[in-house]
Amino acid sequence: MIGRWRYWRLKTKLLFLTLFTSALGIALVCASLIFVENQNYRRQLESELHVIAGILAEQSAAALVFEDNEQLNSIISSLDRIETIQQACVYNQQGNVMTSLAGMDKRECPVVNQQMEVGFVDEVYRLLMPVTLDNEVVGQLFLTSHLEVLRGHIRTFVFVATGIGAVILVALVFLALRLQRIVSEPILKLSKTAERIAQDHDYSIRAPVSGTDELGRLGNTFNDMIGTIQQQNRRILESHDSLERIVDARTSELSMANRELEAFSYSVSHDLRQPLRAVEGFGQALEEDCGDQLNEAGKDYLRRIRAASVRMAGLIDGLLVLSRVSRQPIENQTVDLTQLLQEITDELEDISDDVPSEVHIQQGIRVIGDSRMLRVAFQNLLANAWKYSAREEKRIIDISARKEGRWIAIEVRDNGVGFDMRYIDKLFVAFNRLHTPSEFGGTGIGLATVYRVVRRHHGEISATSKVGEGASFVVKLPVSGDQG
Known part of the structure; x- marks a missing residue:
């Protein structure tokens, strides 16, 4: 019932709530009236029996004193005309039955010297009254009355109350059907208007408004809101057209800039x-x-001139590589990164230095990406690790990979000089170097190129290090080949 409530229509909910509340109120009123009527009728029955018993006790007092059974029988027989009396017994002072009147069930008179229950007991009402003469108790009078008349009266009252309640409920149904429209129709019209606007995307539609109550204010507020949305939508469309023109102009400018960049690269x-x-x-x-x-x-000046020209040539090569990886399209394919890293390591080992090297490459590393760009990126990373671990007694480089959700993380760790983490924000910026040229050679473009390649593969790169304890670079590439 409660679970289905939210699927009911609004008018059904209003009608149900009205009728349920009304029916509950009518039922409570009828139950209260029945209870009160039952209590009143009981008190009335009890009062009548006490009056009858008082009269009988007064009439039979003298007969009890003189033990006149004939007179007592005449007095008791007068109760035959009272339908509610079920049994009557008259006792003398010693508790012996002097006379009695039994109904159809022919019950014997109870013993009065035992503890007797009086009042409403089971299905009857019991009354035990002393018979007195000159303030002296000369006997006892015992009466029982059946409750059929009481039940019949209550049944009649219940029937009448139920009938009146049903008539009132029918009248309330008719009245609720008419009155619920006053509340539900404005809301239903507002709902239908909202559905039309949502389906047709026509923000010129307005909801009908009637009255100045809360529903009327709700309709006005809704119309104001739709008007605001209509104005904003118009501005968005105008901005969209303007934005398209701007994008076209920027695209044209970007194409021209790319052509100029290509010409510059050629130059x-x-x-x-x-x-x-x-x-x-x-x-x-x-x-x-x-x-x-x-x-x-x-001779020193001449050596410096030649070294500067070599360094300038290296800068030009680095700029050309950075420009190329920024512009050339990506061709995604499965790349055996283990083999690619081994080839780069073999090339680096051909460099003539006296530092013994130990390079550990995890087997079976495969990624999705452009093999040419990935070679450039990892060649720079390995060359970086190779260069900065050249002062150690033994160069140790570890390359491993692990799966992290939708990423594959490739870590390149060395035992070189490391760097200060305070300058991590400058690490992947072109021409920024964390060591002087006199300490380690280089152009400052290598890690910027690595960053550009990784970002073009929609990946991430991070680095951690401590001065004198080596460095760790982690490249995260998407597992799926949705890079662009």
Whole structure:
């Protein structure tokens, strides 16, 4: 019942509540009237029996004193005309029955010297009254009255009360059917208006409003709200058109910027390299042909010129790689990352340094992504770990992978010099370096390139470290191939 209540229509709920409350009220009133009438009739019956008993006791007092049974029988026989009297017994002073009047059940008179229940007992009313003469008790009078008349009266009263209650309830049903419309119809009209607006998306529709009560104010508030939504929708549509024009303009500008960036990359790749090669070539020729004519300061300057040209070439290469990974489309495929990492490690081990290396790569690492970009990213990560662990007695690099929900996390851990976590926000920004060029070489573009590749794969990268205790880089890539 309670579970289905929320599925009822509003008019049904209102009608049910009205009728339920009315029926409950009528039932309580009828029950109260029946109870009161039953109590009143009992008191009336009790009062009548006391009056009859008092008269009989007064009439039979003298007959008891003189033990005149004939007179007592004549007095008791007068009770035959009273239908409610079921039994009557007259006792003398010693408690012996002098005369009695028995009904159809022919019951014997009870013994009065025992403890007797009086009042309403079982299905009868019992009355025991002393018979006195000159304030002296000369006997006892015992009467019992059946309650059939009382029950009949109560049944009649219940029938009449139920009939009146039913008539009132029918009248209330008719009245409730008419009155509930006053409350339900405005709400139903408001509901239908809301449904039409939701289905047609027509915010020009308004709900009919009648009256100035709470329902009327609700209708006005609803119409004001729809008007506000209509205005906002109009502004949104206008903003949408304006935004489309802006997006088209920005897209055109972005396309032009991409073309200019491609032209710039071409210029960097060809035009800037040529002067650098000339600087490097002439510097080398100067060192070989005229090195004997230079003093130590001149030789130092020449070495610095050649080192700067090499570093500039490295910067150009890094910028070209960063530009390429930012622009080129991603071609997703399953990549055997274990094999790719092993190839990168083999290339790094060809570097001529005297530090013994131990690289542990977890087997069976497979990811979804662009193999060219992933090679660039992990080549920079491994080169970074290789470089910063070069001062240890033994270089140790661990590469492992684990599943974390919808991610696969690849961790690259080294035992190098580490870095201060206070500068973590600068770690993946281009040209920001946490160590000086005199300590470790580099361009400051490698980790920025790694960050760009990972973000283009809709992944995440993080790093943790302590100075002198190595560093750990964790790359998280989506398990599914929904990158773009």
